[in-house]
Amino acid sequence: MKKLWKTWIAALLSVCMVLTMLAGCGSATGESSSGAESSAAEETSKEESKADSEEEKGQTTQLLDPVENDGNLVVPRSQYVSYPVEGADGVTLKYWASLHGNISNNPDTPTANETAWAKYWQEDTGISVEFTHPTSGSEDAEFGVLIVSGTLPDIIEWSWTSYTGGVVAAEQEGVVTYLDSYITSEGPAADLWQFLQDNPSIDREIKTDEGHYYCFPFIRGDEILQTTSGLFLRSDMLEEAGLEAPETIGDWTEVLTAFKAQGATKPFVSSNVAGLKAAFLGAFNVRNNMYVQQGTQTVAFGAQQEGYRDWLAQMNEWYEAGLLDPDIQTSDGTVQRNAILMGEAGATYGSGGGNMGSWWTAAESEPETYGENFGFVGAKFPVLNDGDTNYYSGGQYEYATGSKGSAAISLDCQNPELAAKFLNYLYSEKGHLMINFGREGESYTMVDDEPTYTDAVMQNPDGLSSSVMMSYYGRGNANGPFVQDPGYILQYYAKQEQRDALELWSWGDNPRQTLIPPVSLTVEESNEYAALSTQVNTLVDEMTIQFLTGEADLDTEWENFQSQLEQIGIGRMLEIYQAALDRYNAR
C-alpha cells in the first residue's frame, strides 16, 4: 500500500512541477533563480517520460522529494515562498490572538507586538502586522464580541472546530475564508502545502468534510507533546515502601496500600473524578465519553461499556479501602497540591510541567518542611495484566483542535495573499526554527544539530523565568499557527524524571487508534448533540460518583443506569458521531 501511494505522490509531484514550468510561473517560487528554471525547462521532456518512476530526480527544481519517517511526523523542510515579500510596504495586517500568560507576565511585553518573535517574524517576511489581544481569562466572551462587531481583523487565531455551527458556519458567516487556492504547490502557502504533502494524515485532520482548507493549524509535532499529563508518584515514599513504579492495576493496589500503611490519608489524590478516569479508565479498555473501539471504526460511549463497570468496581474497592481521597467529590487543584506536598497522598495524575515540575520546585525550596529526599517519578498508564497494551490512555491528534492557536484569514481581509504568505512562513524550514526557538546566536545555538536555548533564556540575567523567556523569543512553549517542536519541552523540563515521565506516559501511537479524530458536526447535528449530551453528562457524572463512593450499588443499579442512558438518547448521540467519523474517514 505504502509503495503504491508513494508512487502516486511522486507522479503527482512531477506533473505539478512540469505544469509549473510550462506555465513559466515563478511568482511564489523565488528560491530558484531564473537560470535554474530555464535549465529545468530544458529537462522537461525527459522528465515527462519518466514521470511515473519512483526515483524522481527533482533536485533541479524547487519541489522536494517525498520522504519517509517511519510513520513519524516530517517537520517543515521546504523554503518555496521567497522572503522578504515584495510589495508589502504600507500594509499593516491586523492580527487577533489570545495572549499567552508567559508574555503578559513579562513586564517588557504587554502585548505580542513587543516580543522578539513578532519582530523576527515581520523582519523575515517583510510584512508588518499589529497584534491585538482579548483580556486573558475572557477570551470566549471577547471572541463573541469580536465576530459581531463590524469589520473583522485580517487574521484571527482561534479554536475553529468549536465555532458555533462548526467551520462551515464560520465560512458562511465570513469569519474564515477557505484557503484552497493558497495551499498549493505554487500558491502563497506553498510551504504549508509541502508540509501537508509530507504528512498526509495531518492533511486529513485539518480539512473540512468537503475537503476545504480553512486554517493555518497549530500542530503538536511529536508524540511527547501529545501526552503531557500522566501518573506520577512520590519517589521518596515509593523507596520507603521498597517498591517499583506500578505498571498493572494490581501493582497500584499494592503501592497505594503501602502508602496507606505509611500514614497517607488519601494515598491517591486527584483534583476531580475526571482525573481518576484519565488515570485508570484506560486499563479497562475504555475511554471516557465518545471514542473509537480499537481495531474498528465503530464509535462507542464509555459509560455503556462493561469495562466502565469494572473500573467503577475497582475504584469503589479502593475507595472503601481508604486508598482514594474520601472527599473526592469536593476535591480541587489546591487539595491535590497540598496532599502531595504534605505526603497525605503519594500518587496523583497531573501535568509534567505545571504540576510535577512546579510542585517539585516548591518542595525543594523548603527541604526542612518537605524532606530532603522529596522527589517524583512518573509511571506508565496502567494495564490490567502484565504485558497488555494500553490503547485507551492519553494521546492526542497532531492538529490541536482544543487550542486557540489556529489562524484563519477573515473575509474582511483586503490582502489575503499577503496574510497567507505571512502565516506560511512558519511552516517553512527557517520559519519553523524561528517561531519555536527564536534567533540563532541570540536565543539558541545549534548543539549536535539540536537547537539549544542560550543562557539568555535559561539563566536570564534579569531574573525572568525560562518559560517567560522562551515565550519572548519564540512561541514553542505556547501555541499558534506552526508546528510545535519537541525540543522546547525537553529543555523546559528541568528534571530528568520529568523527561522520563514524558516517555513513559506515551504509549506510542496506540492511544491514537481509539481517539475520535477532529471530525466536524453539521449545525443541526451539533444542536441536537448539545441537547442530548448535557443530560447524558449530568447522568453519567452523577452516577459515576455515586457508584464510586458506594452510595449507589453497582449490582442493583447498573442496569437502571444503562436504561436511563438509552432513554435520554445515547443511541442518537452515537449515530451522530458515527456519521461524523464515517465522513472523516471518507475525506
Place this chain on the structure above:
Amino acid sequence: MIILPVLIYYIVFEYLPMYGVVIAFQNFSPRRGIWGSPWVGLQHFESFLSGIYIGRLIRNTLRISLSTLAFGFPAPIILALLMNELRGKAFPRLVQTITYMPHFISMVVLCAMIRDFVQEGGVITEFFTLFGYDGRGMLGKQDLFTPIYVISGIWQGVGWGSIVYLASLTSIDMELYEAARIDGAGRWKQTLHITLPSILPTIIIMFIMRMGNVMSVGHEKVMLLYNEGIYEKADVISTYVYRYGIEQQQYSFSAAVGLFNSVINFVLVIFANALSRKVSETSLW
C-alpha cells in the same frame, strides 16, 4: 422635565434591550445577529420541558428558593428589630459593621470559605462531630446542601437586608411608644403592637418583590458549592442552563429558559400582589 433623563435611561438601557429576548425563538448565531438568525418557534422550550431532568430541576429550584424565602426573609427583619432595641451608640454600630461585612466579600471568596468550613476537618464539620456527626465533608451529602446554602445565605445577607427595615424604623413616631409606655406596655408589647405594624407595609412590599425571584436561584453560588455527587438535591435550573447553554454555546436555549423563568416569576408577583391587596390593603400597584 426633570424626570426625562431617568425615563430615557430606562428606555435605552432597560426596555430596548428586551427585544433581544426574541432569540429564544431562533437558532441564534452571533455573527448573523438577531435579524439574520433562523426562526425555530418553540423548539427550545419543548426541548427544555421534555428533558428527563426537568422535574428535578424545578423541584430543587423551588426547594432552595422557598427555604431561602422562609428562613432568609424574616432574618433581616428580626435583626433590625433587635438592633432597634439596642441602646447606646458604639455597640449598635459594631453590630452593624460586623453583620454587613460578609455582604462585601466576593461570592467566590465567600464560597471558598464555606467550603473550607464544611470540608472534612473544617470548623463547622468538627463542631457537629462533637454531637455525633460522622465527620465527612458536608458538601458530599445531598441532604445537607439546602441547609448549607440557606444558612450561609443568611450569614451573607442579613446585615445588608436589614438596612431597609432600619430605615423604616426610624420613621416611626416616638410619641406612639411614649403613649404605649404610659398604658403599661413593655418592650415586647411595644414591638408587637407598634413597631411591627409600622413597618408592615415595607415588609409586604419587600415580600412581593421577593416573589419575583422565586424561580431564579442564581447559578453562581450553587456552582461554587455543588459537585456531581449531589446533583440530585443541588442541581437547579440556572446551573443546568449554564452547563448546557453557555458551555455548549446554545444561546437561544438559555434565553428560552430565562424567558420561561421570567414568565413564572411574573405570574407569582401578580399573584402575591393580588393576595396582599385583599388581605392587608398594601400592594405594589
